[in-house]
Amino acid sequence: MLRPKFFVYLGIFILLLFMPKLLPVYQLMLFESGITFAIMGLGFNLLLRYTGLLSFGHGALFATGAYAVGMMGKYFPDLYRIEILIPVALLASLVVSAIFGFICVRHTRIFFSILALALSMVLYALLVKFYDITGGSDGIHIDLPIMFGKSFEGMKRFEFLSGAYYYFLICMFAVCTIFMLAIVNSPFGKALQSIRDNEIRAEMIGIRVRRYRLYSFILSGLFTGMGGALWSFVNGHVTPESAEWIFSGEIVYMTLLGGFMVFEGPIVGAILFTYLKLYAVSITQYWMLIIGATLILLVLLLPEGIAGGFVKLFSRTKKVDDTGTAYVKYK
Amino acid sequence: MENWVIYILNGLYFASFLFLTSLGLSIILGVMGILNLAHGSLFAIGAFMAAWVIGSFGAKAPITIFFVGLFAAMGISGLMGLVLETSLIRPMYHRALEYQLLITFGALMLIEDLIKLVWGGTAYYASKPFTVMGNIILGDNQYPVYFIFVVMASIVAGLGVWLIMSKTRVGIMLRAISMDREMARAMGIRIGKLNTLAFGIGAALAGMAGALIVPTTPALLGIGMDPLIMAFIVVVLGGLGSLRGALVGSLIVGETRSIGIVFFPEIELPLLFLIAVIILVFKPKGLFGE
Amino acid sequence: MLNINDLIKDFGKLRIINSVGFEVKDDEIVSLVGPNGAGKTTLVNLISGHILPTSGKIEFLGHDMTFASPYRRIKRGIARNFQITNLFGDSTVLDNLRICLFSTYGKIKNGIIPASHYRTITEEAIDILGIFGISDKKDLFPPGLSEGDKKILDTAMAFALKSKFLLLDEPTSGVATGDKFKVMDTIIAAIKKEKMACMIIEHDMDIVSDYSDRVLVLSEGEIIASGKPKEIMEQDNVKEILFGVKA
Numbered sequence: 001m002l003r004p005k006f007f008v009y010l011g012i013f014i015l016l017l018f019m020p021k022l023l024p025v026y027q028l029m030l031f032e033s034g035i036t037f038a039i040m041g042l043g044f045n046l047l048l049r050y051t052g053l054l055s056f057g058h059g060a061l062f063a064t065g066a067y068a069v070g071m072m073g074k075y076f077p078d079l080y081r082i083e084i085l086i087p088v089a090l091l092a093s094l095v096v097s098a099i100f101g102f103i104c105v106r107h108t109r110i111f112f113s114i115l116a117l118a119l120s121m122v123l124y125a126l127l128v129k130f131y132d133i134t135g136g137s138d139g140i141h142i143d144l145p146i147m148f149g150k151s152f153e154g155m156k157r158f159e160f161l162s163g164a165y166y167y168f169l170i171c172m173f174a175v176c177t178i179f180m181l182a183i184v185n186s187p188f189g190k191a192l193q194s195i196r197d198n199e200i201r202a203e204m205i206g207i208r209v210r211r212y213r214l215y216s217f218i219l220s221g222l223f224t225g226m227g228g229a230l231w232s233f234v235n236g237h238v239t240p241e242s243a244e245w246i247f248s249g250e251i252v253y254m255t256l257l258g259g260f261m262v263f264e265g266p267i268v269g270a271i272l273f274t275y276l277k278l279y280a281v282s283i284t285q286y287w288m289l290i291i292g293a294t295l296i297l298l299v300l301l302l303p304e305g306i307a308g309g310f311v312k313l314f315s316r317t318k319k320v321d322d323t324g325t326a327y328v329k330y331k
Numbered sequence: 332m333e334n335w336v337i338y339i340l341n342g343l344y345f346a347s348f349l350f351l352t353s354l355g356l357s358i359i360l361g362v363m364g365i366l367n368l369a370h371g372s373l374f375a376i377g378a379f380m381a382a383w384v385i386g387s388f389g390a391k392a393p394i395t396i397f398f399v400g401l402f403a404a405m406g407i408s409g410l411m412g413l414v415l416e417t418s419l420i421r422p423m424y425h426r427a428l429e430y431q432l433l434i435t436f437g438a439l440m441l442i443e444d445l446i447k448l449v450w451g452g453t454a455y456y457a458s459k460p461f462t463v464m465g466n467i468i469l470g471d472n473q474y475p476v477y478f479i480f481v482v483m484a485s486i487v488a489g490l491g492v493w494l495i496m497s498k499t500r501v502g503i504m505l506r507a508i509s510m511d512r513e514m515a516r517a518m519g520i521r522i523g524k525l526n527t528l529a530f531g532i533g534a535a536l537a538g539m540a541g542a543l544i545v546p547t548t549p550a551l552l553g554i555g556m557d558p559l560i561m562a563f564i565v566v567v568l569g570g571l572g573s574l575r576g577a578l579v580g581s582l583i584v585g586e587t588r589s590i591g592i593v594f595f596p597e598i599e600l601p602l603l604f605l606i607a608v609i610i611l612v613f614k615p616k617g618l619f620g621e
Numbered sequence: 622m623l624n625i626n627d628l629i630k631d632f633g634k635l636r637i638i639n640s641v642g643f644e645v646k647d648d649e650i651v652s653l654v655g656p657n658g659a660g661k662t663t664l665v666n667l668i669s670g671h672i673l674p675t676s677g678k679i680e681f682l683g684h685d686m687t688f689a690s691p692y693r694r695i696k697r698g699i700a701r702n703f704q705i706t707n708l709f710g711d712s713t714v715l716d717n718l719r720i721c722l723f724s725t726y727g728k729i730k731n732g733i734i735p736a737s738h739y740r741t742i743t744e745e746a747i748d749i750l751g752i753f754g755i756s757d758k759k760d761l762f763p764p765g766l767s768e769g770d771k772k773i774l775d776t777a778m779a780f781a782l783k784s785k786f787l788l789l790d791e792p793t794s795g796v797a798t799g800d801k802f803k804v805m806d807t808i809i810a811a812i813k814k815e816k817m818a819c820m821i822i823e824h825d826m827d828i829v830s831d832y833s834d835r836v837l838v839l840s841e842g843e844i845i846a847s848g849k850p851k852e853i854m855e856q857d858n859v860k861e862i863l864f865g866v867k868a
Contacts, residue, residue: 113429114560117560118607125600249439286448288444289440292441299423299430299433299434
């Protein structure tokens with residue numbers, strides 16, 4: 001009864017487990033960054049693809065998760081255990097996304113987007129201004145945490161990241177992916193999609209649009225914050241830059257790159273993006289020009305992104321109805 | 332007592348920039364239904380253009396060069412707006428609104444680096460016109476003439492826009508489109524060309540605001556982000572697509588900022604965002620409704 | 622079941638609904654007829670909550686619904702279709718109906734179990750599609766349907782909300798004339814089986830006389846006649862308004 005997709009996923013998961021043997025350390029760390037962005041991408045896409053809301057302020061939610069870890073390290077070093085850090089980061093993300101979401105979802109979709117941007121800029125300003133608490137633009141250094149009782153003090157970060165932490169990260173990634181799969185295929189997920197499709201009709205069949213958008217926003221924020229928290233260990237450092245509009249733009253970009261119409265799109269996009277950015281930044285200082293130009297090209301020519309375009313190619317024969325006209329799901 | 336006059340004048344000064352940028356944003360939003368995320372970039376282009384002109388040539392005849400810089404800024408921003416509209420926004424017209432947002436955001440990033448490419452990453456100072464205009468005496472205080480000039484300039488611009496919108500055929504057509512696009516199209520109005528014009532006007536206004544700010548603030552990368560958000564806040568608070576809305580919204584936000592600087596310096600901008608956001612919680616359709 | 626008293630709706634200086642009052646009993650099928658611009662859709666919007674009245678009272682099952690939100694009214698049991706079909710274009714016909722059932726049964730809070738696992742609900746959705754004669758189209762997408770089928774789906778979705786009172790705004794407009802009676806038969810049979818009350822806006826007087834228990838005639842925002850179809854159609858003022866026939 002298991003669909004072929006399940007085996008593909010399983011195969012990929014097993015491959016992921018072998019990555020530390022296959023990749024040199026530096027590459028592995030880059031890949032780990034990509035994985036944390038992928039978790040964030042899943043959250044972002046719940047909002048974009050499934051609820052129809054485009055947020056230009058998700059960097060703030062990522063930063064919330066990351067700073068939660070940083071602040072815990074700074075103010076509660078005794079509690080610096082991953083079993084505590086992750087839940088705290090989730091709690092922080094819950095609070096911030098509930099606030100952001102409450103403000104943003106009451107507006108039309110266009111205003112939602114720019115309001116999210118505005119709120120993230122407020123958070124950015126606060127992170128920079130309150131230097132004493134947040135470390136200002138210097139940010140906070142992230143130490144290696146105690147994981148399930150085992151301390152890694154004294155170990156070099158790259159050792160930590162290519163060892164125990166990698167497997168932890170992959171497990172978290174798998175859990176998040178499974179969770180998100182469940183959500184989007186559930187009646188809740190269908191309700192979100194109906195809101196995206198036709199909010200008036202959704203309201204008319206008894207779905208409280210505003211409330212469900214808020215739920216979606218909060219869930220999105222939880223995944224994004226999780227990504228931020230997990231990323232903080234990889235990066236070793238958290239700065240307000242994560243909350244800045246440029247990063248929020250990169251989040252949108254990587255989701256589009258991979259294709260937001262397909263569930264796996266943001267994952268592909270996030271990983272691709274990390275490599276793309278590294279390469280681009282090494283050959284030019286005009287990184288934003290490249291993202292800007294490619295974003296425009298993507299929107300004009302390949303709105304389904306790379307993964308999406310791939311899928312479209314393969315399922316071209318499927319969406320043909322009785323009258324023989326191919327109906328392409330364009331959004 | 333006199334201090335309050337200063338605060339109010341300062342408020343008008345801030346409001347001027349807000350008015351110009353939000354008016355531009357509002358026109359584009361009203362006529363085309365697009366929230367132009369690249370609006371701040373158009374402001375930035377205007378700022379850099381003016382600062383460069385003034386800085387390079389302004390030593391001998393600061394005031395004349397200032398006006399040259401001002402019009403050059405409006406010209407280049409307007410031109411960039413026309414380019415954006417025809418190349419990027421036109422093809423997106425039939426797509427979902429989010430695509431339009433995405434493409435203007437892409438334009439935002441592109442222009443940001445374009446500015447870096449053309450003008451480099453350093454700050455451009457252009458304070459000559461400000462110093463040359465000097466101060467006037469207000470009671471015990473001195474007040475910069477330049478500030479008053481800015482307020483005058485934006486009033487002139489506002490009047491100009493109002494005249495175009497209400498007295499010229501083009502303006503009336505633009506208003507018709509913003510009220511009911513389908514109806515306007517049915518009446519034979521050429522939407523395409525007018526859309527481009529609206530975008531160009533909106534862009535030029537943003538460029539004007541950018542140019543006016545450089546005698547007091549150097550042109551730096553990222554200078555357009557705050558004006559973008561502020562313009563948006565003004566538009567939402569004051570009501571969409573109306574000149575009156577932009578005017579009232581700008582005055583409110585400008586005066587609030589002026590008072591904010593007195594009592595909460597350094598964080599007056601985030602505080603302003605916060606206040607606006609709180610207002611939006613209670614009145615999601617802005618202070619003046621739909 | 623539904624009690625309307627002295628309902629007034631002004632749009633600025635224009636009085637669209639002028640002191641309208643009537644009753645709908647349980648299980649009753651009432652037709653709302655009248656010339657264009659009489660205010661029929663406005664009245665439906667007032668009942669469904671999309672517009673709020675200037676004054677007056679709307680009571681449903683003993684509860685005051687005058688200023689209640691559309692959501693509240695749906696939860697109490699008022700459902701409607703739309704004159705211009707309003708469907709979920711990116712979901713299949715089956716999904717369109719299924720989401721209504723998910724909502725009705727309160728399942729939309731569930732975020733873990735896949736929607737496809739809900740066998741009974743899926744079967745019920747297919748059943749309802751069958752009742753309305755479109756189950757063969759269940760995997761198609763709304764943009765690929767004919768206008769008439771879209772209308773039928775729209776009505777089926779309103780029906781799937783298991784409401785007690787159904788508001789139908791021209792349910793057969795867009796349906797081919799030959800099929801109109803078939804469609805109405807289906808709709809009315811389904812409604813009667815579920816013991817729903819119903820108010821239908823209709824222009825086709827044949828349909829009105831065949832299917833309604835009672836007819837309300839609305840003209841310029843006022844009810845000028847109310848009663849059984851045959852009686853109403855004999856009244857002079859009604860004939861004048863509807864058919865332009867002077868006594």
